[in-house]
Amino acid sequence: MTAETLRRLGRAVIDTEAAAVAALAGRIDERFVQACRHMLDCRGRVVVLGMGKSGHIGGKIAATLASTGTPAFFVHPGEASHGDLGMITGQDVVLALSNSGETPEILTILPLIKRLGVPLIALTGKPESTLGRAAEVTLDVSVAREACPLGLAPTASTTAALAMGDALAIALLEVRGFTEEDFALSHPGGSLGRRLLLRIDDLMHTGEGIPRVRLDTPLSEALHEMTRKGLGMTAVLDADERVTGIFTDGDLRRAVDRNLDLHDTRVEALMTPDPKTVQPGLLAAEALALMEKHKINALLITDAEGHLVGALGMHDLLRAGVV
Known part of the structure; x- marks a missing residue:
């Protein structure tokens, strides 16, 4: 395994994931606008769901939303069916991540989410999946292929989901008129808080x-x-x-x-x-x-x-x- 081979493989991953993100630009459409409106109208919290790698991405999206003016938190779908579903109220919005749209732990709690009557936004690579059809708004984050040569490890798909989550968070930030000082208020312990809040x-x-x-x-x-x-x-x-x-x-x-x-x-x-x-x-x-x-x-x-x-x-x- 030569140094050039390793560099070639690394560049191939970057190229694949860059193409996956670039493809999302054409999907910032009316459905994206609807998702933003649901979040803007939310009187509670944006509750983010996801299993496995999608769960890790979901956690990051929830953290980004929360730190940019959109109250949000992550709920593990597996725990939700064992009591944590009580964390979701009728004033919330649910943002569910599943590349396949058929994640069992999410499908198990779909009827209960629907019963609550809260808006459901799906980030999925399969818009015609069970999750995609059940959601009020479905955002297509499908990719042509994964960066993994076996097509198994979530790579390009998780990058695409993360980028779409960032697009939602920053669009909401701009509309809310969120400022640097607002950001610092949620980061008082970091260097940003010191820089922006200290007098x-x-x-x-x-x-x-x-x-x-x-x-x-x-x-x-x-x-x-x-x-x-x-x-x-x-x-x-x-x-x-x-x-x-x-x-x-x-x-x-x-x-x-x-x-x-x-x-x-x-x-x-x-x-x-x-x-x-x-x-x-x-x-x-x-x-x-x-x-x-x-x-x-x-x-x-x-x-x-x-x-x-x-x-x-x-x-x-x-x-x-x-x-």
């Missing part, structure tokens, strides 16, 4: 932790303040505690290059006037975008009157996992 109020240095000096402060004292607070900069305030400038490591290097006397030169002479400031409540992700846009490593946070209330450095964003 600068949770990260900024406040009180004595804010580096600050007055306009007439000597550069030597400003350097001491920067070193003590560890943000690589210090805010420069006027007599009313309003931000009038910022003095950074870069400004200090320029002072050294010019051989200025650090004890006799005041910070006002080298500070950057009218620095970029923001007000509390800003998302940390927005603060990051602002810092990247203006190529700065720190932000000063002020109130509506320009009084200094906080300071935020790039390292604060790094530690919080926002970057």
Whole structure:
């Protein structure tokens, strides 16, 4: 078995599955629209059923629906006939996956689903199967052939079913006006949640932790303040505690290059006037975008009157996992 043979076999699988997914584009028709409408009108949950490999795909589809604004969960059909059918209510929609459309565990509970009067949507490779005929909406996810050379292991068929499930979920997401922040609310523990939900109020240095000096402060004292607070900069305030400038490591290097006397030169002479400031409540992700846009490593946070209330450095964003 040569390396080229292995590569050829791998490429053949990708080509087969890509063709199976491409064929679905022509099946995004009125039946797809009907399936979406049933889900949009659902006052309960979308209950996803599937056995074996279809069950694994069903679980992923349910998770994708749930995380994109369509409440959903997966029920194992075998368990459903032993009590779990009670998880389905008259306000739900059932989405059943079966490539053959003749999966015994699903057919066993079909009469009970019909008795509940809930909409049944089928994802099947055999639209004329028992499941396909029983469903209010049948979505054809048939494939020309499996990627498995024996034609036995579900490969292209499961990929096609997964792609159709994603198409349903994302179509519903768009129609519902689902936003990044909505997505983050269901993923608060991940990096996405940190990036989209965290606000600068949770990260900024406040009180004595804010580096600050007055306009007439000597550069030597400003350097001491920067070193003590560890943000690589210090805010420069006027007599009313309003931000009038910022003095950074870069400004200090320029002072050294010019051989200025650090004890006799005041910070006002080298500070950057009218620095970029923001007000509390800003998302940390927005603060990051602002810092990247203006190529700065720190932000000063002020109130509506320009009084200094906080300071935020790039390292604060790094530690919080926002970057």
